[in-house]
Amino acid sequence: MAFEPPRRLVRALGETAPDGDDWLEKLPEAAERAVAVRELTVERVQVPGGRSSLVVLVRTADGTPAVLKLAPRRARPEGERAALAHWGGLGAVQLLGAEPTEGVLLLERLHPDVSVRSLPEAKALLEAAGTLRRLWVEPPAGHPFETVAERTGRQAEAMRAGAVADAEVAPLVDAALAAREELLAAPPEPRLLHGTFRQSKVLAGDRMPWLAVGPDPVVGESAFDLARLVRDRVEDLIAQPSGASTTRRRVKRLAESLEVDQERLRGWTLFRAVESGVRARRVGREQDAELLLEFASWL
Numbered sequence: 001m002a003f004e005p006p007r008r009l010v011r012a013l014g015e016t017a018p019d020g021d022d023w024l025e026k027l028p029e030a031a032e033r034a035v036a037v038r039e040l041t042v043e044r045v046q047v048p049g050g051r052s053s054l055v056v057l058v059r060t061a062d063g064t065p066a067v068l069k070l071a072p073r074r075a076r077p078e079g080e081r082a083a084l085a086h087w088g089g090l091g092a093v094q095l096l097g098a099e100p101t102e103g104v105l106l107l108e109r110l111h112p113d114v115s116v117r118s119l120p121e122a123k124a125l126l127e128a129a130g131t132l133r134r135l136w137v138e139p140p141a142g143h144p145f146e147t148v149a150e151r152t153g154r155q156a157e158a159m160r161a162g163a164v165a166d167a168e169v170a171p172l173v174d175a176a177l178a179a180r181e182e183l184l185a186a187p188p189e190p191r192l193l194h195g196t197f198r199q200s201k202v203l204a205g206d207r208m209p210w211l212a213v214g215p216d217p218v219v220g221e222s223a224f225d226l227a228r229l230v231r232d233r234v235e236d237l238i239a240q241p242s243g244a245s246t247t248r249r250r251v252k253r254l255a256e257s258l259e260v261d262q263e264r265l266r267g268w269t270l271f272r273a274v275e276s277g278v279r280a281r282r283v284g285r286e287q288d289a290e291l292l293l294e295f296a297s298w299l
Contacts, residue, residue, distance in 0.1 A: 012051035065109035083217035091134030148220025
C-alpha cells in the first residue's frame with residue numbers, strides 16, 4: 001500500500017519544518033517498514049488525520065484493531081509514549097506492543113471519526129473536562145517531560161519577536177507576557193498535563209466512552225491544560241454577538257467544575273490564545289490569527 005501523507009499533514013509540517021528536513025520524503029518507506037516489522041494488516045490512512053503525524057488504521061497479527069502512528073522528532077513522540085505509559089489507559093488511549101521504535105507508536109483503536117466535538121456544546125465541554133480531570137496525575141519521578149515554564153519560555157521569545165514585527169499585536173503580547181510572569185511566580189502543585197487538549201482530542205472508545213489522544217505532555221499547573229479547552233469552537237464564539245460574555249462565563253464554569261483558580265485560568269487562556277495567534281500570523285494563517293487575537297482581547 002502507498003502511504004501518501006494527507007494534505008493537512010504536509011501543509012502543517014511544511015510550516016514548521018527546519019531547513020533540510022526530509023521526514024516527509026522518508027515517511028512512506030518508514031511506514032512500510034513499521035507495518036512489516038509488526039506484521040500488521042493495513043486498512044487505510046486516516047484522512048484528514050492530524051497535523052503532526054501520519055495515522056494508519058491497522059490490524060495486528062491476531063486481528064485486533066489498532067492504530068499505527070508515525071511522527072517526526074520535533075513532534076515529541078517519545079514524550080507522548082512516556083505519558084501514555086504513565087497514564088496506563090486511565091483517561092487516555094493505551095499503548096500496544098512492547099517494541100519501542102523512535103517516532104512510531106502502536107495504539108488501541110478508538111473511533112477516529114467520532115470526537116466529543118460531535119456533541120452539543122454544553123455536553124461536549126462537560127465530557128471533555130471529565131476526561132481531562134483523569135489525566136492530571138502526579139508526574140513520574142525523574143520524568144523526561146518539559147515544564148510549563150520551559151515551554152512557555154520558548155514561546156515567549158517568539159511572541160516578543162512577533163510584537164516587534166507587528167505593532168498591532170504588541171499590547172496583547174505585553175499583556176500575555178505579563179500574565180505569564182505573574183502565573184509562574186507562585187505556581188500550584190505540578191501535574192502531568194496533556195499539553196494540547198481540546199475537544200477534537202477526545203475520541204469515542206469501547207473500553208471507556210471517551211479517551212484522550214495525541215498528547216504533547218508537559219508538567220505544570222492544571223489551569224495551563226484547561227486554558228486550551230476554553231477557546232474550543234472559537235469560530236462559533238466570534239460569530240456570536242455575546243461571544244465575549246459567553247467566553248467569560250465559560251472560564252468561570254470550567255474553573256469551578258474542575259476546581260481551578262478562575263484568574264489563573266483566565267491568565268493562561270490569554271497567554272495561550274495570544275501565542276497561537278502570533279504563531280498563526282507568522283506562518284501566514286491570517287484568518288486564524290484574527291480569530292485568536294480577537295478572542296484574546298475579550299480576556
